[in-house]
Amino acid sequence: MRAASVKPAGERKNAPEFTLKDGDGKVVHLADYRGKVVLLDFFATWCGPCKIEIPWFTEMERKNKDKGFAVLGVSMDDEGWEVVKPFLAELGVNYRVVIGNDSTAQLYGGVDALPTTFLIDQSGKIAAIHVGLASKKDFEDGIQQLLEAPSPLTSGGGPVPALAVRPE
């Protein structure tokens, strides 16, 4: 039996919506990921613990991307793409990354410590938060639990009311 890696559905809060740009200049809305399990990773290039987790996330993206899962990285580097692009290339990152800012961080409680990682369920609610270096197994278990859970967007309950997915 797996340990509980995610909060019960009834206790989850909505993941705040944001709009940021990826390395190609394309606009990314968190809402674009609705219906998927999302691992939202706040990181920085100068953060040692982040460098441990990022290869895990690359592997998780590869293993689960066809199962309704996606990793979205949010870089908190002040220097922007100039430092982030070489970093992503060095680590062979295969998932989408955007550059965050103070406003994005504030939406998610300040994100003082890096890495801070949010596991978001298919209906856009935060199912787990990991502050600092976490265990790979915790991430894997959490992702698996969410992928196995019936999606509120596709199960018998019908569409999620707009209020339920509105950012807080």
Place this chain on the structure above:
Amino acid sequence: MVAPCLPSLFAQSSAAGYLAVGEPAKVAGTRNAAVQAKIPVTVRVGYHVNSNTPSDDYLIPLKLTWSSTGALEGGAITYPKPSLEKYEFSEKPLSVYTGNFDLVANFKVAANAPAGPGVAVGKLKYQACSNKACYAPKTVEVSVPYQVQ
């Protein structure tokens, strides 16, 4: 060389953060004299900051830069010897500072310095981590009072 005038107490720039700079003792010297300011630094227990010569290029070094030195010239910093510490997130030991240490600023009193007091002002940039997480780089203001005799 002129010795500092007074012992210092930790009072300067101690706002919430992972590193605090104490108040350096006032330095005093005549024109053209070499003076050294000892700047006490404390890193919060359970945290470390990268040394001035971090183990990897991607790490942000501790760095003190002067924005205004008044009647003092130079200001080259002598950093203490870092320690090599192994952390959960690092494969190899990292060059860091922990606990209490001093930075030493090396000045020369300008040849045309007017007699009297002044303050050299700078900024200490640091980037702190615990064993599991890292925190955004911050800067702390550093003020070194001096007296030209």
